[in-house]
Amino acid sequence: MLSKSLKIQHFGPICNGYMDNDGYLPINKITVLCGPQAVGKSSIAKLFATFSWLEKALVRGDFSIAYLTKYNRFAKTFCSYQSIQDYFKDNTFLHYIGSAFEFIYENKKLRVKTCAGSAYERPQISYIPAERNLLSVIEDAENVKRLPQSLASMLGVYTTACRNMKSDLTLPINQAKFHYDALNKRSYIQSIDYKVKLNEASSGMQSLTPMYVVLDYLSKVVTKTVQVQQSDKSLKEKELIQKRVSEILKDDSLDPEVRRLLLEQTADTSYKYLLSIVEEPEENLFPTSQREILNSLLSFSSVGNNELLITTHSPYILNYLALAIKAGNVVRMTSDSKLTSRLDSIVPKAAQVRGEYVSVYQINELGDILSLPSFDGMPSDDNYLNNTLAECNDLFNELLDVEELCKE
Numbered sequence: 001m002l003s004k005s006l007k008i009q010h011f012g013p014i015c016n017g018y019m020d021n022d023g024y025l026p027i028n029k030i031t032v033l034c035g036p037q038a039v040g041k042s043s044i045a046k047l048f049a050t051f052s053w054l055e056k057a058l059v060r061g062d063f064s065i066a067y068l069t070k071y072n073r074f075a076k077t078f079c080s081y082q083s084i085q086d087y088f089k090d091n092t093f094l095h096y097i098g099s100a101f102e103f104i105y106e107n108k109k110l111r112v113k114t115c116a117g118s119a120y121e122r123p124q125i126s127y128i129p130a131e132r133n134l135l136s137v138i139e140d141a142e143n144v145k146r147l148p149q150s151l152a153s154m155l156g157v158y159t160t161a162c163r164n165m166k167s168d169l170t171l172p173i174n175q176a177k178f179h180y181d182a183l184n185k186r187s188y189i190q191s192i193d194y195k196v197k198l199n200e201a202s203s204g205m206q207s208l209t210p211m212y213v214v215l216d217y218l219s220k221v222v223t224k225t226v227q228v229q230q231s232d233k234s235l236k237e238k239e240l241i242q243k244r245v246s247e248i249l250k251d252d253s254l255d256p257e258v259r260r261l262l263l264e265q266t267a268d269t270s271y272k273y274l275l276s277i278v279e280e281p282e283e284n285l286f287p288t289s290q291r292e293i294l295n296s297l298l299s300f301s302s303v304g305n306n307e308l309l310i311t312t313h314s315p316y317i318l319n320y321l322a323l324a325i326k327a328g329n330v331v332r333m334t335s336d337s338k339l340t341s342r343l344d345s346i347v348p349k350a351a352q353v354r355g356e357y358v359s360v361y362q363i364n365e366l367g368d369i370l371s372l373p374s375f376d377g378m379p380s381d382d383n384y385l386n387n388t389l390a391e392c393n394d395l396f397n398e399l400l401d402v403e404e405l406c407k408e
Helices: 041-060 065-082 130-137 149-163 203-222 235-249 256-266 287-301 315-331 337-346 384-407
Strands: 005-011 024-026 030-034 088-097 101-106 109-114 123-128 177-181 186-190 195-197 273-279 307-312 358-363 368-371
Touching: 005 041, 030 041, 030 315, 041 065, 041 088, 041 101, 041 123, 041 273, 041 307, 065 101, 065 109, 065 149, 123 149, 123 203, 130 149, 130 203, 149 203, 177 203, 186 203, 203 273, 203 287, 273 287, 287 307, 287 315, 307 315, 315 337, 315 358, 315 384
Parallel strands: 030 307, 030 358, 123 273, 273 307
Antiparallel strands: 005 024, 005 088, 088 101, 101 109, 177 186, 186 195, 358 368
């Protein structure tokens, strides 16, 4: 099923794009984008999310190819959802190859081609933006107007997850639990000896909690281990509503936000896998906590055909990812229960991954995308993030040299 690839040139900070494979960046089961800030990691993630959603919408019949390709709707309307509508340039070239459709943007126009003979499985797409801690900080966030659309969408899922929660949710760090008071619509972080409102908790907890709550909930929805509250309308009433909505959606002048809300309310909730796209999972977290949240994300992605794409500035994320891959390699070498148990104590079983399922790319300041070399599937230590740490040692050595000269 993994035959997706994305070619990006001259879009936002991205200049030449991927430097191998004729520019086509392969999307793996687990894809990691690393590099300095403002070089285009999120641009890639947002484009991938946008094309994935458009492919699903076309398969589902939400609108036609003709509707999508008219009046520059792709750039002006659909890319505005991720706030990337102003990233287009005169020479922007984009080509996304999915399972059901190909999308080619060239000469300021979008073309869509059908992929012949490919089997399409509908994903539940979850985009976790870097601004997610706002959902924790702001009380009654549901009533806040003019939130960024991607954040508003996450808020909708987060609210649904909280309302469907039957018991406290154990979080992956600090032996903490998330408690939702449905009566008062209040969220809490609690442990053995404390209980605080989420908006008064640490910044790390405020960043981690909505991300973890949403992905835990959606992974259960996809695997059918949680029952979403269903409407009490009859089948006939639902069919009438769907018919009426379909008629409304035929109106090309319909406001894009109204269109999106109508689609969300009437969408088929049958999904084959979870596609998680997470910006900076390490946000505000201590290194060991970064390890725990990464292991959780890898565990979610290990289920069935689930996929994960993350952006990161953190060298710890790459190093802990290497541990997970190494554990995935070693576990295939033995059937000894004592040895596998020892492996599980180092890296949880569900977080142990095979190297061939992981692709790591780094983006440089020139807007080039480079494949990070690997050894047995593990990302190389020779990467921008680790090299930045090494630079600190080099600078310290220079200070020592100056200190010695001062003594002469």
